[in-house]
Amino acid sequence: MKTEPPILLPLFRSDAQARLLARLYLRPGEQKPLSELARELGLSHATISREADRLERAGLIRSDHIGKQRLLHADETSRYYVSLRDLLTRAFGPVPVLERSLRGRDGVERAFLYGSWAARYLGEAGEAPRDLDLLIVGSPSRRAIARLSADLARELGYEINPTIVPTSEWETKKSPFLRTVSRAPLVELTLAAE
Numbered sequence: 518m519k520t521e522p523p524i525l526l527p528l529f530r531s532d533a534q535a536r537l538l539a540r541l542y543l544r545p546g547e548q549k550p551l552s553e554l555a556r557e558l559g560l561s562h563a564t565i566s567r568e569a570d571r572l573e574r575a576g577l578i579r580s581d582h583i584g585k586q587r588l589l590h591a592d593e594t595s596r597y598y599v600s601l602r603d604l605l606t607r608a609f610g611p612v613p614v615l616e617r618s619l620r621g622r623d624g625v626e627r628a629f630l631y632g633s634w635a636a637r638y639l640g641e642a643g644e645a646p647r648d649l650d651l652l653i654v655g656s657p658s659r660r661a662i663a664r665l666s667a668d669l670a671r672e673l674g675y676e677i678n679p680t681i682v683p684t685s686e687w688e689t690k691k692s693p694f695l696r697t698v699s700r701a702p703l704v705e706l707t708l709a710a711e
Contacts, residue, residue, distance in 0.1 A: 534568045539609035541591045542602045544674045548588040624657030628706040636702040648676040654687040
C-alpha cells in the first residue's frame with residue numbers, strides 16, 4: 518500500500534515513514550517492538566517493516582532482536598540525528614499537536630509552553646525534559662483541559678502540566694509565578710485559524 522507524502526512536512530517518501538521517524542525520534546532512548554508501533558500508528562505490519570528496513574539502511578534508525586521481536590529505536594549516533602530530531606519536533610512534536618488541540622477550544626485565549634521543554638526547544642542546553650508545562654490564558658473548563666491533557670500525554674509521550682490563568686492576571690502579571698514565567702523561555706502557541 519503506497520501512502521502519500523505527509524502534507525505537514527513533505528520531505529519524506531510517505532506519511533508512514535514520517536510518522537514512524539517522528540515516533541522514534543521524539544521519544545529518544547525508547548525501544549518499541551515493530552508490532553506495537555504498527556498498532557500505535559494504525560499501519561500494517563508489512564508497511565512498518567518495509568519503512569523500518571529503508572530507514573535502517575539509511576542509518577537513521579536501528580533495530581535489535583529479542584527472540585522473535587524486532588525492537589526499533591532512533592540511531593542517536595547518526596550524523597543526521599540532531600538535525601532530523603529538531604525538524605521532526607517542529608513538524609510533529611508538542612507545538613503543532615497542542616496548537617491543533619487548543620485551537621478553537623472554548624475559553625482558551627492564548628497558550629504557552631514554558632519551563633525546561635520550552636528552554637530546550639529554544640536552544641538552551643540541558644537535560645531532556647520529561648514533561649510539558651502548559652500555560653493557558655483564559656477561562657476554559659478545568660475538567661475539559663484535564664481530560665485533554667491526559668489524552669495528549671498518551672499521544673506525545675510527555676506528562677502535561679496545565680496551568681490556567683485568567684486573562685486579567687496574565688496581562689498584569691502581579692503574581693511572582695507569572696512574572697517568572699514571562700521572563701523565562703516561553704513558546705507561544707498559534708491558536709488563530711490558519
